[in-house]
Amino acid sequence: MRSPSPARVAVGVATAVAGGLLAGGAAPAAHSEAPGLGCGDALVEKTLENGAAWRMCARIHPIKGLVLEKVEFRPATGDYEYEGYKRVIDQLYLAQLNVPYDTGAIQYNDITEYGFGDEHLVEQSPELCPGEARDVTQSFMLFGELIERTMPGICVDEVGTGLATHSQERLSGGGPRFVEHGTGLEVSSVSKISWYEYQQKVTFDDHGQIDVGLGATGDVAPGAMFFPTAPEEGWPLGSATEGEQRYGASHWHNAIYRVDFGVDSGEHQRVERWDYARPPEGPSSWTVHGRGTVEDAAFSSIPGDDHNELTWWRVVNPDSLNKDGHARSYELVNRNPVDHFASVTQPLVTFTNKRDCEEYASDNLNPGCPNDSILDYVANDDAPLTDPVAWVNVAFHHVDRDEDQSPMQVHWQRFQLVPRDFFAQTPSITPERSCVNGFDEGVDTSARPCVATNQVRPSIETDRATVDTGTIMTADPGTWNTARTRWDYSYMWFRNGAPITTVGEDGVARPALGPTYVVTPADAGARVTVKVTASQVGFPSGTAESVAVQVVGRPRSTPTVGLAAPAGAYGRAGTVTVTVSNSATGTVTLTLNGRSLGAKTLSRGRTLYSIPRTTTPGRWTLRASYHGNTTLNTATRTTTYTVTKARPGTVKTKITKKPSSRKKGKATITIARPTGLTAPRGKVTLVLKKGSKKLKTTATVRNGKATVKLPKTTRGTWKITTTYTGDTRYTPARSVVIRLRATSEKGLKQPTVEGRH
Ligand SMILES: [Cu+2]
Numbered sequence: 073m074r075s076p077s078p079a080r081v082a083v084g085v086a087t088a089v090a091g092g093l094l095a096g097g098a099a100p101a102a103h104s105e106a107p108g109l110g111c112g113d114a115l116v117e118k119t120l121e122n123g124a125a126w127r128m129c130a131r132i133h134p135i136k137g138l139v140l141e142k143v144e145f146r147p148a149t150g151d152y153e154y155e156g157y158k159r160v161i162d163q164l165y166l167a168q169l170n171v172p173y174d175t176g177a178i179q180y181n182d183i184t185e186y187g188f189g190d191e192h193l194v195e196q197s198p199e200l201c202p203g204e205a206r207d208v209t210q211s212f213m214l215f216g217e218l219i220e221r222t223m224p225g226i227c228v229d230e231v232g233t234g235l236a237t238h239s240q241e242r243l244s245g246g247g248p249r250f251v252e253h254g255t256g257l258e259v260s261s262v263s264k265i266s267w268y269e270y271q272q273k274v275t276f277d278d279h280g281q282i283d284v285g286l287g288a289t290g291d292v293a294p295g296a297m298f299f300p301t302a303p304e305e306g307w308p309l310g311s312a313t314e315g316e317q318r319y320g321a322s323h324w325h326n327a328i329y330r331v332d333f334g335v336d337s338g339e340h341q342r343v344e345r346w347d348y349a350r351p352p353e354g355p356s357s358w359t360v361h362g363r364g365t366v367e368d369a370a371f372s373s374i375p376g377d378d379h380n381e382l383t384w385w386r387v388v389n390p391d392s393l394n395k396d397g398h399a400r401s402y403e404l405v406n407r408n409p410v411d412h413f414a415s416v417t418q419p420l421v422t423f424t425n426k427r428d429c430e431e432y433a434s435d436n437l438n439p440g441c442p443n444d445s446i447l448d449y450v451a452n453d454d455a456p457l458t459d460p461v462a463w464v465n466v467a468f469h470h471v472d473r474d475e476d477q478s479p480m481q482v483h484w485q486r487f488q489l490v491p492r493d494f495f496a497q498t499p500s501i502t503p504e505r506s507c508v509n510g511f512d513e514g515v516d517t518s519a520r521p522c523v524a525t526n527q528v529r530p531s532i533e534t535d536r537a538t539v540d541t542g543t544i545m546t547a548d549p550g551t552w553n554t555a556r557t558r559w560d561y562s563y564m565w566f567r568n569g570a571p572i573t574t575v576g577e578d579g580v581a582r583p584a585l586g587p588t589y590v591v592t593p594a595d596a597g598a599r600v601t602v603k604v605t606a607s608q609v610g611f612p613s614g615t616a617e618s619v620a621v622q623v624v625g626r627p628r629s630t631p632t633v634g635l636a637a638p639a640g641a642y643g644r645a646g647t648v649t650v651t652v653s654n655s656a657t658g659t660v661t662l663t664l665n666g667r668s669l670g671a672k673t674l675s676r677g678r679t680l681y682s683i684p685r686t687t688t689p690g691r692w693t694l695r696a697s698y699h700g701n702t703t704l705n706t707a708t709r710t711t712t713y714t715v716t717k718a719r720p721g722t723v724k725t726k727i728t729k730k731p732s733s734r735k736k737g738k739a740t741i742t743i744a745r746p747t748g749l750t751a752p753r754g755k756v757t758l759v760l761k762k763g764s765k766k767l768k769t770t771a772t773v774r775n776g777k778a779t780v781k782l783p784k785t786t787r788g789t790w791k792i793t794t795t796y797t798g799d800t801r802y803t804p805a806r807s808v809v810i811r812l813r814a815t816s817e818k819g820l821k822q823p824t825v826e827g828r829h
Contacts (some may be wrong), residue, residue: 114129120255120620124500126145129142130206137261137263139163160489162333166188166391169326170326171325172324182265192263196223232253233254233255235253236499247518271482272285280494292472307322325485327468328463331464333460333461334749335388335494336392338390341387345366347380348361368457370454394497404462406462422465424463425453433446503522525552525614526551530547530618538624541625546587547618563587564583568598575697580663599616600623601617604618628705633709637711641689641717644685646682646713647682648680650681658700692713717798719805725807726740730784731784740779743773763788783787795807
């Protein structure tokens, strides 16, 4: 199921906020590419419909089932809040699922006794997974047999999350209205534990919230043990047979999750507890005061004994501040009962420092601290609480219903991780609301817009009545909304709707900016306007164009610039011909990749340029700019100029030390080059051949020269061929073949030239 695209009613002009880009509408903002998470195929990365994105590593563990790691979020507003992704949690998984039946006869630990992976993992068939099913590779023993399989085991999907935000600024309708429908990334798996089938589902929404859910389906427990006759132990399922009513046994699903927080990858994180109570001397009976305390050591908190229903916790990274200067944090939202009848299921939440051996909430399977539980973890942890792991107890007391048969509709138990000051504003904020942050006189984007909004159009004043060449034009920015801020103005001048540019001696065209403009011959007969941009840090800028001013005179025509540039070669000067139509007079400038080759005067609309012979091989951009005259406008032409590689000079091989069967030899290779050019680099390969025997050696060419070690050689006649690989400037080349005759065990005869290859 997918929701329709997020809809927003656009108000004002969507533009950039000074000091940071803000995405307008549903378009994702550009962001710099952060390094990947290094988990290969396990990477799940999804950009949601509003432009927000999540990424993480998702795997199936043989015992824990779905394990999510390195979970990171990038808001829809892109770099407006921070650059790229930020870490939220390092790891998340279900660390125990304790199922005691109210009969007192039996209880199960579905994680440590069964496990959610291996044979318990259910295939994500197309009927089960409406999104993208991810393959999982497994290897386990089943009934004495090794099973190795790869099957779809994780489902990744984008789902609608309903209304995300709504704001209507007028009571009776009309006026600006903001509507967003949200979506979320859902990562899930299904595991079958006897008659129960569980969906592990984590939903990451487009505003940075995480919902962790355990859904139970399958069937109610079968057999006499789970169908007692005592009414207080369950709920009547089915009709009485022979006068006897059986009761589906009530039971708990005590799920304890392990959440390893990594708020903005903080080295030192802080756990805060917040409580709310009526002060002894408040002004009224409904006065409530909140109080935060830092949890400085590992703890378990039991509802009623240690905290009340208003208490909540958050994990703060004190070194990571949002744009408002508030420390980033994630809040734990856990509104569930606890099973008070066993000590390990009493705490609603337990926080400990991260310790590798502490993997499961009870009956720990890690040999580093075997059979321990969260209670032991707390007892054994006396360090300051700075690397917090939360053990989140999400319990559900299941009293069966007639409707549970059959199959049983999924019943859910869940908790949330909610960003608190992770962003300075809502992570989907639009330009229209971007200045609404903190104390405000009231949101009214019509009367008090955030976006720079022009109220009286900009205008142009001139220093004389007849506007001709030399007239000084001065821009008046007009009137802008000043209810929230004062604006800085910038100006850009236009001729007949196109930006006015002037080409300098360097051939670079520059736009006409600033509050004044002096009319040039190029403006004759044209309509000149100025565009004013109002901007201020923290506010989206706005632009408005002035009324046009007519310049007297006949408009000039625009000539065509021609650029003939046949390919050149390294070491040889190239020739480029610039032509300007209409037999233009005046000057042109030619640039090569932005570097000026100087200004030249046209003769019959034509001039020649010489491209330096030292121009390195490759593709270059040539740009010819005509500067205009009294009857012609400026004009430019760009083309690609190709320089090919040069052939190097002679490759010479000289043996400087003869090799023998016992000792290696040496040779010097020189590669000649034309005067004034860069010496060849690259590599040379020497092949020594004697009959079917072949020896090979290579060396690096530096400054046109290479020293090569010759391999040990047996006696006889060897032919040596040297091949040069070429480099960025030179093509490959080969030396003449030289012949070497070995006369003794100790060495070879001096080389004799045999001929050019
Ligand atoms: Cu149940």
